[in-house]
Amino acid sequence: MQHRTVLEYRRYRYFKIAGLVVVASIVAYFYQTTPVGRYGGTPVGYALGTIAAALIIWLMWFGVRKRQYSASLTSTQGWLSAHIYLGMALIIVATLHAGFQFGWNVHTLAYALLVFVVGSGFFGVFAYLSFPAQLAENIGQDTRDSLLLRVADIDRDLQKFAIVMPDNLARSIDDSVNNTQIGGGVYNQLRQAHPRCATLRTIKLIEAETNKLALQGEQAQTLHKIYDAILRKQKIVARIRRDIRLKAMLQIWLFLHVPLSFGLLAALVAHIIAVFFYW
Amino acid sequence: MKLLLTRITTSKPGGAQRTDEIIDAEILQIGRGSNCNIHLTDSRVGLQHATITKNSLGSFSIEALGTMLIDATAVSVAVLKEDQQIQLGPFTLVVLKPVNDADLALSLELTKVPESTTAPTTKQYALSLKQTWLSKRVLSWLSVSVVALAFLVVPIYYALHIPAMSMAEAKSQAQNQAHTNSNLKPTDSWNPGPLDSSHANFGRDCTQCHQTPFVQVQNTSCENCHKTIGWHFALDTTQAKQLHENIFANDDNVGRCASCHRDHKGTNALKRQDSPLCTDCHRDVKTRHEKLAIPNITNFTTDHPTFQLSILVAGKTGKAALTRISQDDKSKLIERSNLKFPHDVHLSKKGVRSPNASAAKDGNEVLTCKNCHTPDETGTRFKPITMKEHCQDCHSLAFEPAATSREVPHGNVADVISTVNEFYAQAALFNKPIDSTSNRAPQKNTAWVNQKAQSIVTEMMEKQVCFSCHTITKTNQSWDVAPIAVTQHWLPKSRFPHSQHSTHECAECHDATKSKSANDILIPDIKNCQGCHAGNVSVVDKAPGTCQTCHGFHVGGPGAGTPAVLPKAPVKAPLKTPPKTNTNLSQVSASTYMHPLGSGK
Numbered sequence: 001m002q003h004r005t006v007l008e009y010r011r012y013r014y015f016k017i018a019g020l021v022v023v024a025s026i027v028a029y030f031y032q033t034t035p036v037g038r039y040g041g042t043p044v045g046y047a048l049g050t051i052a053a054a055l056i057i058w059l060m061w062f063g064v065r066k067r068q069y070s071a072s073l074t075s076t077q078g079w080l081s082a083h084i085y086l087g088m089a090l091i092i093v094a095t096l097h098a099g100f101q102f103g104w105n106v107h108t109l110a111y112a113l114l115v116f117v118v119g120s121g122f123f124g125v126f127a128y129l130s131f132p133a134q135l136a137e138n139i140g141q142d143t144r145d146s147l148l149l150r151v152a153d154i155d156r157d158l159q160k161f162a163i164v165m166p167d168n169l170a171r172s173i174d175d176s177v178n179n180t181q182i183g184g185g186v187y188n189q190l191r192q193a194h195p196r197c198a199t200l201r202t203i204k205l206i207e208a209e210t211n212k213l214a215l216q217g218e219q220a221q222t223l224h225k226i227y228d229a230i231l232r233k234q235k236i237v238a239r240i241r242r243d244i245r246l247k248a249m250l251q252i253w254l255f256l257h258v259p260l261s262f263g264l265l266a267a268l269v270a271h272i273i274a275v276f277f278y279w
Numbered sequence: 280m281k282l283l284l285t286r287i288t289t290s291k292p293g294g295a296q297r298t299d300e301i302i303d304a305e306i307l308q309i310g311r312g313s314n315c316n317i318h319l320t321d322s323r324v325g326l327q328h329a330t331i332t333k334n335s336l337g338s339f340s341i342e343a344l345g346t347m348l349i350d351a352t353a354v355s356v357a358v359l360k361e362d363q364q365i366q367l368g369p370f371t372l373v374v375l376k377p378v379n380d381a382d383l384a385l386s387l388e389l390t391k392v393p394e395s396t397t398a399p400t401t402k403q404y405a406l407s408l409k410q411t412w413l414s415k416r417v418l419s420w421l422s423v424s425v426v427a428l429a430f431l432v433v434p435i436y437y438a439l440h441i442p443a444m445s446m447a448e449a450k451s452q453a454q455n456q457a458h459t460n461s462n463l464k465p466t467d468s469w470n471p472g473p474l475d476s477s478h479a480n481f482g483r484d485c486t487q488c489h490q491t492p493f494v495q496v497q498n499t500s501c502e503n504c505h506k507t508i509g510w511h512f513a514l515d516t517t518q519a520k521q522l523h524e525n526i527f528a529n530d531d532n533v534g535r536c537a538s539c540h541r542d543h544k545g546t547n548a549l550k551r552q553d554s555p556l557c558t559d560c561h562r563d564v565k566t567r568h569e570k571l572a573i574p575n576i577t578n579f580t581t582d583h584p585t586f587q588l589s590i591l592v593a594g595k596t597g598k599a600a601l602t603r604i605s606q607d608d609k610s611k612l613i614e615r616s617n618l619k620f621p622h623d624v625h626l627s628k629k630g631v632r633s634p635n636a637s638a639a640k641d642g643n644e645v646l647t648c649k650n651c652h653t654p655d656e657t658g659t660r661f662k663p664i665t666m667k668e669h670c671q672d673c674h675s676l677a678f679e680p681a682a683t684s685r686e687v688p689h690g691n692v693a694d695v696i697s698t699v700n701e702f703y704a705q706a707a708l709f710n711k712p713i714d715s716t717s718n719r720a721p722q723k724n725t726a727w728v729n730q731k732a733q734s735i736v737t738e739m740m741e742k743q744v745c746f747s748c749h750t751i752t753k754t755n756q757s758w759d760v761a762p763i764a765v766t767q768h769w770l771p772k773s774r775f776p777h778s779q780h781s782t783h784e785c786a787e788c789h790d791a792t793k794s795k796s797a798n799d800i801l802i803p804d805i806k807n808c809q810g811c812h813a814g815n816v817s818v819v820d821k822a823p824g825t826c827q828t829c830h831g832f833h834v835g836g837p838g839a840g841t842p843a844v845l846p847k848a849p850v851k852a853p854l855k856t857p858p859k860t861n862t863n864l865s866q867v868s869a870s871t872y873m874h875p876l877g878s879g880k
Contacts, residue, residue, distance in 0.1 A: 033555065036541040037548075106430040106468045113426075141311075141345075144406070146322035150346075153323065153369060153391050157351070183404035186411050225351035232346060232353060244406055251408045258415045263422030270431040274469035277438065278489035279496065 005129060009081035018085035022092045025051070029096040039099035040107075040275070048097035055090045056114070056268055059083055060261055084125055091118050106274055110267035117264055120257040127250050135246045138239055147240050148182075154233040161226045164219055169209060169226075176202040176230060182240050189248040194241065199234050206230070280333050282307055283381035284317065287388040301381065307331040309367060310345075317387065321394050323368035331359070331383070339383050341365065359383070369394070430468050437465040438485070438492070446504065449484035475542050475549035488542070501536040509834030526560075526567045539832075550827075554578070554815040557826040579824045580814035586805055589771050590614060593764030606804045613798045617750045617761035620797040625651075633673055648785045658778025663767060676744060678702075678735050687739070692758050695739065700732045769802045773829040 007015070025048055032044040040049050062083045066076050094114055102108045139147075155177045162173040179198040183189055194200070206227050215223055282302040289295055302316050309317040312326035319328070325345035334340050339359040341347070348366035349357055357365070365372040369391030375384035405411050444452070466485055474482040481487050488500045502508075511527070514520050527534045539551045557576070564571040574584045585607045592615055593599040604611045625631060630643030638644045651669045652661045664670075666689045676686035678699055685702060687695040707728050739745045740758040750761040786792065788803040812824030 036539070036551065037544060039544075041541070101472060103470075103472055104468075105470055105472075107471050109426070109430065109468075141326045143322060149323050149394060150368070156392070181404055183406040183410075185405070186408065186413055189405070189408060189411070228348075228352050248408050255408070255413050255415055255418060259418035259422040262419040263426045266423045266426035267430065270426065270434075273431060274434070275471070277435070277492050278466075278469060278485050279493060 006077055006081045006084065007125070007129075009078055014078075014082040014085040017082070018089035021051070021086070021089045025093045025096050037099065038096075039101055040097050045097055045099065048093055052090060052094045052097050053268060053272070055086055055093065056264065059087055059090065060265060063258065063261075084121070087118050087121050091115065106267060106270050110264060110271040113260055113264040113267050117257055117261045120253045120260065123253045124257060127253060131246045131250050135243065135250075138242050138246065142239075144240060144243050147236050147243075151180075151182075151233055151236050151240070154229050154236070157229050158226060158233070161222050161229070164222055165226070166209075166213060169205065169213075169223075172202045172205045173226065173230070176233070180233075180237060182237060183244050186248075186252075189244050190252060192245065197237070199230060199237060203227075203230055203234060280305065280307070280339075280383065281381045282316075282331075283375075283377060283379070283384040285375070285384070285386040287386055289388075297386075305332075309372075319368065319370055319387075321369055321389070323391075323394065324370065325368075328367050333382070334358075343367070366390070434465040434469055441484075441486070443486065444484050446481060446487060449481040449487050452484070470543065472543040473546050475544075476546040477549065478542060479546070482542075495535065496537045498534075498536050501540075511832060511834065513834050522568060552825060552827045554825045554827075556832065557830065558815070578814040579812065579826070579828075580809055583805060583814075586770055586802070588612070588769045588800065588802055589766070590769070590800075591616075591764045591766040593617060593762040599762070599764055606802075612800050614766060614800050616765045616797055617763055618765065618797045619748050619750070622791040622794040622799070622801070624795075626792045631673065634675075635672060648789075648791065652785075654777060657776075658781075659774065659776045660768065661777070664765065670748070674744075674747060678739055678744065687744075692740070692760055695745070696732070696736050696757070699735050699739075700728065703728045703731045703735075769800075774831070775829065 028044050028047070029038060032038065032042060034042045034044070036042070039045050062079055065079050091114065094111060098107070098111055102111065142150075158173050158177055162170045165173065176199040181188065181194075181197070206223070210223065210227075213223075280303070282304075284300045284302055286298045286300065287295055288298070304316050307317060308315040308327060308330050309319065309324075310326050310328040311319060311321065311324045315327070328345040329341055329343040329347055331339055331341050340356060341359055342356045343354070345367070346353055347355065347357075349363060351366070357363070359374045361374050361376055363374040365374070369389055371388050371390040373386045373388075375386055377384040464483060467483065469485070473479075478488075488496050490497065490500055510523055512519060512523070514523055539556060540549050542549055558578070560567050561573075561575060562577045563575055564573055574582075576583055585605050587603040587605045589601045589603050591599060591601055606612065625646050626648075628645065630640070630645040632642055633644035635644050651664050654660075655662050666674075671689070675683065676689060677683045678687055679685060679702065682702075687698045704725075707724065740751050741753070745751060745760070752759045752761070780788075788807055789801040791801055794801060808824070811822050812828065813821035814824050817823055
């Protein structure tokens with residue numbers, strides 16, 4: 001059976017439902033005759049606001065639902081499909097509710113948070129559609145642990161070889177063994193380029209020194225082995241880093257998506273209370 | 280091909296143990312995968328790490344998919360030679376001399392640190408986001424707390440604890456803070472949009488309008504300041520009040536000021552300018568009240584009734600009133616101002632005889648509309664025309680050709696008579712010629728004076744001077760000058776700012792040059808307006824023409840249809856018969872002729 005993504009779930013069932021919600025909202029928005037402009041305070045505006053608020057609560061319920069492994073009425077995949085499409089629809093419903101009126105206030109804060117939450121969700125959809133394939137391609141037959149073991153093996157070889165090398169090279173190889181950073185903080189996990197990598201430094205040093213040193217005999221052979229080993233190490237390190245990066249990218253948006261959605265919930269409550277407190 | 284594989288394992292005390300194994304296969308597969316002939320159980324080895332095949336020359340070659348080191352150098356293909364050391368992951372293969380009937384002999388040994396005991400050589404860093412400081416739970420609590428505190432808890436606490444402020448205090452506070460925006464109030468973040476500019480000077484004190492939490496803004500909030508604003512029609516009678524009650528008060532949507540006047544919609548958006556404000560009810564007024572006797576209107580261009588001119592009529596008895604006459608009813612469209620004024624004569628291209636030497640050419644001055652019609656202070660309409668200002672320069676009130684500097688006073692027949700009498704009496708008394716050029720002194724007796732004055736006054740009243748402009752009837756002993764009733768505001772239910780139409784020539788709307796009589800009404804009809812103004816829907820090439828373009832909702836409001844000031848007619852009290860009622864036109868109340876129940880009142 002051909003693999004189907006959550007987006008295609010049940011022949012785009014939730015795409016169609018979300019489309020209906022959007023079309024109905026747009027029709028209602030433009031069909032309404034309002035003497036005081038189109039905004040959240042007209043009957044249609046209140047209706048759109050109620051729908052949007054209900055959608056927010058329902059979409060956030062996904063966080064609870066996906067942890068209920070026993071729930072079987074609908075599949076979690078179906079919920080995710082609906083979560084994605086109705087989340088997209090929510091942006092349009094909320095924009096119509098706002099009547100395109102924005103300002104520096106709690107009402108627009110709620111809208112902005114909504115945009116960020118849905119926007120990060122968009123990234124999540126993109127991430128889950130593209131990164132898993134890249135991850136599989138990158139890791140191939142290996143695992144991250146096996147790659148780390150191979151780095152460790154190479155490192156031990158390097159340490160062995162380094163003993164007969166001139167001091168500056170030996171120090172640099174030692175630096176590569178001890179200070180090649182794999183992973184680390186949020187930024188280091190997410191960054192693509194690692195220009196200050198200790199292994200890279202060592203490679204550059206070897207490339208620069210080989211001709212100058214003009215080593216002979218066994219020493220020259222060892223240097224050749226070192227160079228060969230460190231290039232292999234560099235390739236493996238790059239693969240591990242890419243693995244870490246792609247996995248971090250798969251998760252990082254959730255650290256925006258989830259906290260901002262709770263912030264949105266608070267802003268939504270503040271928005272509703274503010275509107276009716278000073279009705 | 281037969282392979283003799285010798286596995287070398289090292290036991291704890293250090294002794295090597297060798298195990299021989301014969302593998303017979305066409306192709307030898309080496310790897311972690313279970314399908315491999317040489318199965319290497321270590322994650323550092325690939326599933327299909329390398330294959331050994333016999334080549335055409337009879338030797339064996341090894342081809343690697345994973346990393347293969349020969350003499351510590353990575354290669355992908357190699358021909359096997361005796362004593363060659365091949366590193367595959369942590370394992371080392373050594374090519375041995377084949378014995379017995381084997382084609383190839385290899386030894387296999389784990390030469391690197393075993394997988395289970397391998398310690399990392401590099402420093403350990405976090406390899407996933409879970410191991411970093413990032414925490415969805417902490418960030419969520421943070422995000423909820425900040426938003427709830429800043430935009431909910433603090434504003435509510437503030438709103439419930441601020442002392443009530445009077446309007447004056449709110450304004451003075453706003454004034455004190457006028458130049459500093461730093462003084463933010465917690466409730467500022469609740470403000471959904473800019474207040475109308477008229478409310479901006481106190482509006483940061485929300486409670487000035489929003490007096491009770493969770494209750495919509497009530498009319499009392501508005502009426503605190505807008506004390507004089509009228510309703511849709513004057514509520515000066517019980518009947519009117521009842522009507523208002525029936526039409527508006529029971530309809531919460533219409534009866535609330537804020538149902539039309541929505542603030543926080545921009546600095547100039549408080550007044551509704553849309554036609555449905557009016558047509559929602561006026562498209563079918565009977566649904567509002569069955570006795571309403573006004574026509575239904577939905578659109579200025581399609582079903583707006585013909586204008587009804589409010590004509591001021593001062594009858595011969597002196598009783599003045601406004602009557603409304605449709606412009607369709609042409610036979611009744613006569614202004615009875617009791618004046619004689621042919622516009623055509625005054626606007627003649629040849630000009631009129633004029634004492635104004637600077638403007639006149641050959642004694643004639645060409646007049647334009649502006650000579651008499653001066654805009655009022657608002658530029659909306661025109662100042663009333665007065666005899667002294669606009670007529671008397673040409674229409675001198677001199678009565679004695681020999682003494683043109685002497686004029687009778689304007690306004691009262693008795694004064695005219697006495698002035699003339701006094702003039703001739705004085706001439707007779709002093710027996711002097713009436714003017715310096717004459718050498719004939721008048722006769723020195725009352726009979727002469729009476730006869731002279733009588734003939735002069737009669738001439739004025741019945742042939743020229745007064746008679747030129749006024750409608751005068753002879754009474755027993757005197758004359759009766761009909762009271763003047765010049766209509767000042769023809770369409771008092773609408774507004775027409777002349778200043779906004781000043782780019783047009785007067786004659787485009789008012790056909791004055793052909794008017795021969797003061798009875799002519801020169802007010803253009805609705806078709807004239809429709810020529811430029813569209814209706815509810817905006818049209819290319821047309822100026823807007825919503826209801827609010829001409830009408831207002833509130834009685835007495837600045838945009839109202841009702842005249843803010845009723846015409847103060849330049850009417851003097853009639854000479855003989857004193858006024859009975861309503862002579863002072865400034866006291867004609869709006870409701871007298873504005874009542875929506877029609878003319879029955």
